[in-house]
Amino acid sequence: MKIQHLFALIPFIGLLGGISFANKVTPYVAGMPFLLFYIVMWVVLTSVIMFVIYKIDPVNRKEEM
Amino acid sequence: MNAALIIIFAFLALSIFLGIRARKGKDMTLEQWTVGGRGFGTIFVFLLMAGEIYTTFTFLGGSGWAYGKGGPTFYILAYGCLAYIMSYWLLPAIWKYAKENKLMSQSDFFVSKYKSPYLGILVSVVGVIALIPYLVLQLKGLGIIVSEASYGTISPTLAVWIGAISVTVYVMISGIHGSAWTAVMKDIMILGIVLFLGIYLPLHFYGGLQPMFEAIDHAKPGFLALPASGLSTSWFVTTVLLTALGFYMWPHTFGSIYSAQNAKVFRKNTIVMPLYQLVLLFVFFVGFAAILQVKGLQGPAGDLALLRLSIQTFDPWVVGLIGAAGLLTAIVPGSMILMAAATLLSKNIYKVFAPATSDKQISTLAKCLVPVVALVAVYFTLQGGTTIVTLLLMGYSLVTQLFPALVFSLGKNNMVTKQGAFAGILIGVLTVAYVTVTSSTIAVLFPQLPQVVKDMNVGVIALVVNLVVTLGVSVVTKQAAVVKKSNEHLA
Numbered sequence: 119m120k121i122q123h124l125f126a127l128i129p130f131i132g133l134l135g136g137i138s139f140a141n142k143v144t145p146y147v148a149g150m151p152f153l154l155f156y157i158v159m160w161v162v163l164t165s166v167i168m169f170v171i172y173k174i175d176p177v178n179r180k181e182e183m
Numbered sequence: 184m185n186a187a188l189i190i191i192f193a194f195l196a197l198s199i200f201l202g203i204r205a206r207k208g209k210d211m212t213l214e215q216w217t218v219g220g221r222g223f224g225t226i227f228v229f230l231l232m233a234g235e236i237y238t239t240f241t242f243l244g245g246s247g248w249a250y251g252k253g254g255p256t257f258y259i260l261a262y263g264c265l266a267y268i269m270s271y272w273l274l275p276a277i278w279k280y281a282k283e284n285k286l287m288s289q290s291d292f293f294v295s296k297y298k299s300p301y302l303g304i305l306v307s308v309v310g311v312i313a314l315i316p317y318l319v320l321q322l323k324g325l326g327i328i329v330s331e332a333s334y335g336t337i338s339p340t341l342a343v344w345i346g347a348i349s350v351t352v353y354v355m356i357s358g359i360h361g362s363a364w365t366a367v368m369k370d371i372m373i374l375g376i377v378l379f380l381g382i383y384l385p386l387h388f389y390g391g392l393q394p395m396f397e398a399i400d401h402a403k404p405g406f407l408a409l410p411a412s413g414l415s416t417s418w419f420v421t422t423v424l425l426t427a428l429g430f431y432m433w434p435h436t437f438g439s440i441y442s443a444q445n446a447k448v449f450r451k452n453t454i455v456m457p458l459y460q461l462v463l464l465f466v467f468f469v470g471f472a473a474i475l476q477v478k479g480l481q482g483p484a485g486d487l488a489l490l491r492l493s494i495q496t497f498d499p500w501v502v503g504l505i506g507a508a509g510l511l512t513a514i515v516p517g518s519m520i521l522m523a524a525a526t527l528l529s530k531n532i533y534k535v536f537a538p539a540t541s542d543k544q545i546s547t548l549a550k551c552l553v554p555v556v557a558l559v560a561v562y563f564t565l566q567g568g569t570t571i572v573t574l575l576l577m578g579y580s581l582v583t584q585l586f587p588a589l590v591f592s593l594g595k596n597n598m599v600t601k602q603g604a605f606a607g608i609l610i611g612v613l614t615v616a617y618v619t620v621t622s623s624t625i626a627v628l629f630p631q632l633p634q635v636v637k638d639m640n641v642g643v644i645a646l647v648v649n650l651v652v653t654l655g656v657s658v659v660t661k662q663a664a665v666v667k668k669s670n671e672h673l674a
Contacts, residue, residue, distance in 0.1 A: 126268050133261050134423065138416040141254075143400050143407045149392030151400070151407040157257050158464060164264045165457040171271065172450055 122171045129164045187332045190503030201364040202353040228443045238516040239324025243486045249470025251485035253406035255414035262423045266430035267456045275446035289437035290531035296592040297601040300535045307531040310434035313578040318520045318560040325513040331490040332506030351557045354518045369511035376508045381465025384472040421640040429583035435523035525552040577619040580642040584611035602660040607653025614645035
């Protein structure tokens with residue numbers, strides 16, 4: 119198990135494991151019901167995490183072309 | 184003919200023109216036609232893959248679900264996200280193997296990995312059966328869009344025929360090159376239109392996003408979260424997981440993996456893909472805006488929410504642009520599906536039984552099968568009533584059954600045998616079929632279980648059964664092979 123695999127697990131825990139805690143309408147965040155905001159937040163975080171994985175994964179430097 | 188229809192048909196003509204132009208200077212071998220000669224860079228692959236997500240199902244269905252079901256709709260945002268994470272490792276592995284072995288279709292992958300053309304036939308049959316309802320869904324969406332935007336002058340039946348014929352012509356002429364160019368046009372339009380609608384409508388009718396949600400919550404308390412039973416959190420978790428696993432198992436999606444130039448394309452795309460998905464958020468907003476403005480759309484009619492609200496709010500030319508965007512969201516996936524189905528039927532089923540057929544003949548046969556598949560889909564579109572969503576969910580559950588055999592085959596020492604893969608897929612698919620036909624849920628099958636288990640997506644059962652059988656049969660057949668070998672050794 120490499121560090122990037124651990125990173126990749128984070129959104130799974132957030133989106134699947136955290137959903138029962140986030141399942142409520144209030145408080146509204148950024149105009150959205152809390153549940154929707156929570157999912158949107160994880161979508162954005164996933165993008166950030168994938169960026170980090172992309173940068174630390176040596177395979178992307180090897181295949182420079 | 185009103186302004187809306189003129190605009191819609193202008194875009195239809197433009198997409199066909201792009202399709203014809205895209206093939207210029209290319210010799211249309213099967214490899215060019217179906218996987219674009221494996222020459223697509225980051226942007227094309229991105230758009231082709233993203234195009235799979237923005238189908239009529241998300242355009243009309245996403246807003247329709249927001250309108251009719253509320254909170255559970257948000258699952259659509261979550262599953263893509265998890266699928267993209269897996270794709271970082273999954274797609275480069277698939278692509279690399281496909282390139283080294285010159286594969287064209289999804290079945291080729293299984294044939295080559297498990298050295299079994301018959302497994303290829305099974306995978307093809309599963310794929311084609313799953314694709315038909317998906318295609319039906321696109322055509323149905325097309326019918327709704329064109330007939331609504333024509334303010335009733337074109338009947339849905341006629342609209343379905345127009346759509347089916349144009350997709351067919353266009354696929355036969357240019358193959359995947361046409362889809363890629365139309366995908367470019369489609370994504371620009373959909374981005375513009377969805378952002379505009381999703382921002383404008385809540386502002387116009389409610390004075391903002393939060394006032395809109397507050398008004399909905401006031402009218403329907405709890406509608407914006409997941410309910411305690413039915414489409415509950417345990418439904419959410421299992422459905423997101425299953426659809427994420429099935430995401431890349433569709434034959435046409437699998438096929439577009441092959442079109443990439445190099446493996447890095449996929450890894451790079453995983454950074455932007457989740458963000459790009461947020462466009463769907465604005466589709467949801469439109470559906471929510473319609474709740475208190477367009478009343479009384481029951482059940483499947485909820486799919487009309489976006490168009491009804493637009494017709495009620497805007498001039499015909501705006502409706503025309505929305506309709507044109509909707510049309511393109513049906514044509515791009517529609518053409519990919521047609522191509523994938525035709526390639527599977529000719530290369531992975533017909534050729535196994537007639538091995539002497541030359542590649543050129545297979546290529547011709549694949550193109551000739553396009554109108555046949557389209558006709559079958561038109562037939563089901565005009566026949567089918569409310570069962571469409573059931574069929575799509577069945578399609579998703581069907582293709583997900585390919586996941587275990589695929590993942591095991593990517594490992595260094597694959598412990599799954601071809602018999603194991605075959606038996607697992609078959610039993611998984613039969614379970615899905617049984618569950619769908621008898622419309623069983625876990626609650627019906629096992630009424631004594633707690634609510635958390637009862638709400639789980641029934642596809643979980645099929646996948647578990649599949650996995651157990653795959654591994655069980657593999658162990659048995661591997662041992663049998665060892666025994667046979669040692670017997671031969673003794674004799």
